Amino acid sequence: MRNILPILTVVFGLFVIWYAGAVYLNSNWAYDKAKRANVELSFGAMVSDTMVQEKPRLPPPHQVGAEIWKTTGAMVQRGKAFSKRSLIYHGWITLSSTVLGFVFGTGLGILLAVAIVHSRAMDMSVMPWVIASQTIPILAIAPMIVVVLASAQVDDLIAKGVISMYLSFFPVVVGMVKGLRSPDHMQMDQMRTWNASKSQMFWRLRLPASTPFLFASLKVGIAASLIGAVVAELSLSQDGGLGARMLVGSYYGQTIQIWSALIAAATLAALMVAAIGVFQNVTLKKMGMAS
Amino acid sequence: MIWIVGVLVFWAVAWVLNLRMARMEASRFTAFAVPALFGITLLLLWEGIVRGFEISPVLLPPPSAIAVTFSQNIPTLWGDFVQTFVKGALSGYIIGCSAAVLTAIAVDRSPFLQRGLLPVGNFVAALPIIGLAPIMVMWFGFDWHSKAAVVVAMVFFPVLVNTVQGLQASDAMQRDLMRTYGASYPQALLRLRLPAAMPFIFNGLKIATTLALIGAIVAEFFGSPIRGMGFRISTEVGRLSLDMVWAEITVAALAGSAFYGGVALIEKSVTFWHPSQRRAR
Numbered sequence: 001m002r003n004i005l006p007i008l009t010v011v012f013g014l015f016v017i018w019y020a021g022a023v024y025l026n027s028n029w030a031y032d033k034a035k036r037a038n039v040e041l042s043f044g045a046m047v048s049d050t051m052v053q054e055k056p057r058l059p060p061p062h063q064v065g066a067e068i069w070k071t072t073g074a075m076v077q078r079g080k081a082f083s084k085r086s087l088i089y090h091g092w093i094t095l096s097s098t099v100l101g102f103v104f105g106t107g108l109g110i111l112l113a114v115a116i117v118h119s120r121a122m123d124m125s126v127m128p129w130v131i132a133s134q135t136i137p138i139l140a141i142a143p144m145i146v147v148v149l150a151s152a153q154v155d156d157l158i159a160k161g162v163i164s165m166y167l168s169f170f171p172v173v174v175g176m177v178k179g180l181r182s183p184d185h186m187q188m189d190q191m192r193t194w195n196a197s198k199s200q201m202f203w204r205l206r207l208p209a210s211t212p213f214l215f216a217s218l219k220v221g222i223a224a225s226l227i228g229a230v231v232a233e234l235s236l237s238q239d240g241g242l243g244a245r246m247l248v249g250s251y252y253g254q255t256i257q258i259w260s261a262l263i264a265a266a267t268l269a270a271l272m273v274a275a276i277g278v279f280q281n282v283t284l285k286k287m288g289m290a291s
Numbered sequence: 292m293i294w295i296v297g298v299l300v301f302w303a304v305a306w307v308l309n310l311r312m313a314r315m316e317a318s319r320f321t322a323f324a325v326p327a328l329f330g331i332t333l334l335l336l337w338e339g340i341v342r343g344f345e346i347s348p349v350l351l352p353p354p355s356a357i358a359v360t361f362s363q364n365i366p367t368l369w370g371d372f373v374q375t376f377v378k379g380a381l382s383g384y385i386i387g388c389s390a391a392v393l394t395a396i397a398v399d400r401s402p403f404l405q406r407g408l409l410p411v412g413n414f415v416a417a418l419p420i421i422g423l424a425p426i427m428v429m430w431f432g433f434d435w436h437s438k439a440a441v442v443v444a445m446v447f448f449p450v451l452v453n454t455v456q457g458l459q460a461s462d463a464m465q466r467d468l469m470r471t472y473g474a475s476y477p478q479a480l481l482r483l484r485l486p487a488a489m490p491f492i493f494n495g496l497k498i499a500t501t502l503a504l505i506g507a508i509v510a511e512f513f514g515s516p517i518r519g520m521g522f523r524i525s526t527e528v529g530r531l532s533l534d535m536v537w538a539e540i541t542v543a544a545l546a547g548s549a550f551y552g553g554v555a556l557i558e559k560s561v562t563f564w565h566p567s568q569r570r571a572r
Contacts (some may be wrong), residue, residue: 006407014411029465057430101300121306121313123323137504137543140524143512144536147528148350223417230419234512243422250513260356262422269418289361 015061022060026050029057059256067260084240087264093241094229094266097157101164102225108165109172116173117180117206118198130173133288139167139228143235156239164228168221175217179210208287215280222272230265242268298339303331333451338556352534367523368542375520376546378435379507383442387503388496391447395454399480405455412452420445424510438510438519445506446499451493457491460486490565493558504543 016236023046030049034041041049051060059067071087083089112130116123142163149159183205191201233243242265305328306565312321312328334354340346341353348356361368398404424441431437461484469479520539527535 003406003410006403006405007410008407010404010407010411053396053457058426059323121325124313125309126324126326128326129330132548137501137508137547138523139505140508140543141527141536141540143359144528144533219417223419227421230422231509234509246422246425247513250429253429255426255429256420258425262419262426265422266418270414273417282453 097160105168113176179213348544380440383439387443391450453495457488
């Protein structure tokens with residue numbers, strides 16, 4: 001809790017920079033308008049104009065906040081929470097493909113990690129490629145995967161999920177291999193003196209020991225998964241989603257819409273990471289591993 | 292049919308060979324040969340399946356066709372590489388990383404700001420910053436400046452967080468020693484704390500290499516001049532010439548690995564003293 005004050009200070013600083021940037025970037029347009037209307041613009045009038053423009057270069061925070069409220073809370077009040085114009089609807093689309101990809105990516109990652117830990121040949125042949133693949137900009141091929149899967153008549157949701165899966169899969173493999181190998185020699189020897197079979201060793205020692213590592217990589221994985229879903233929506237924008245909102249916003253110069261979609265995506269990421277954090281605390285406490 | 296059978300046989304032989312080699316004494320040769328054989332098997336499997344089942348090249352071109360396209364289009368690919376990697380990713384990477392390191396050093400004297408910056412930076416590093424791409428394209432135009440700006444925004448926070456953490460890495464004994472030498476703040480920073488922070492900084496720099504390429508490529512989806520890797524990928528997908536897309540992906544993979552490898556090499560020479568760099572005996 002002693003970090004609250006410093007964090008608030010930094011966040012406050014970011015808001016100040018944001019407002020200053022908004023005034024600076026939007027002032028050109030304000031001066032332009034005044035020149036065409038042949039009025040002399042005082043500094044105060046210029047600043048107040050930069051706060052309320054319709055298509056600002058950088059919308060100030062309160063405009064973005066108002067837009068977010070208009071497309072979420074206000075629509076809920078009118079009973080139109082899932083209308084096509086609401087951010088809740090688009091956020092839901094993004095969330096569903098994120099979670100789908102995340103679940104499959106995690107499952108695949110854990111399976112591969114188990115295979116790598118138990119087979120030396122797998123370890124030697126697959127692991128270098130897993131690490132090398134981290135250095136490759138996988139996101140760049142997202143549009144291609146989407147188009148290929150769509151032409152193979154795969155459901156759009158799955159096509160987007162595949163990209164999320166691809167991105168969330170690597171952190172899980174790397175983290176789980178580290179986690180499954182984390183029991184030290186003493187503990188392994190102890191299991192051996194108890195004459196434990198390989199599967200007993202796995203279920204009773206390796207798997208429990210790997211849980212903290214698993215949660216750490218799940219947090220990275222879900223954030224990566226959301227990024228994958230947002231980028232995939234750029235190529236499948238007809239179904240909506242936060243990425244599609246950004247693309248449409250950039251076509252029509254609706255900066256406020258882009259920023260509100262961006263903030264919504266950030267909030268979604270924060271909520272999901274926090275949810276995993278809560279789950280982690282509960283699980284580790286039950287296992288007696290909480291620090 | 293002959294393709295499928297042939298590939299399956301090769302797969303079996305390679306599998307047995309790899310199992311054998313994995314059981315042998317670990318050496319430089321096996322550490323290289325086993326993954327190489329695995330990679331070759333994957334490529335052949337791909338080639339065999341595409342040919343054997345006669346999959347349309349619109350869906351999945353075989354590796355041989357990709358190689359042919361690659362060698363025929365080297366000037367185009369080189370132009371795209373220069374536009375996206377050298378102009379967009381590299382310049383953004385350098386600006387973003389140096390800004391992050393300088394910011395970390397600037398807040399180094401204030402523990403208050405550090406305690407605030409670390410959680411916020413960690414939080415921002417997990418956000419989909421790539422979403423800034425359309426905004427940056429609007430601000431800086433279609434050319435490489437907007438791509439560099441996206442890259443700056445993407446690499447800044449991971450490097451910042453790692454550097455701030457790294458500057459705290461030297462232990463109390465070492466700092467006390469500097470104090471007994473009567474070292475001034477800049478001296479202690481330059482001689483002890485920055486070198487001690489290097490493993491952390493390079494960790495951030497390595498993460499940032501991948502982010503930089505991703506940022507530069509994805510930003511091109513929102514608008515670009517008529518060259519660049521992201522531009523080529525999105526237009527060639529539209530024309531369904533997937534062999535060209537795969538050739539471009541090969542370039543991206545090569546560039547990404549070389550970038551990462553280059554930073555790792557620099558790391559090796561800068562942090563030669565760190566336990567993780569010592570050769571295992």
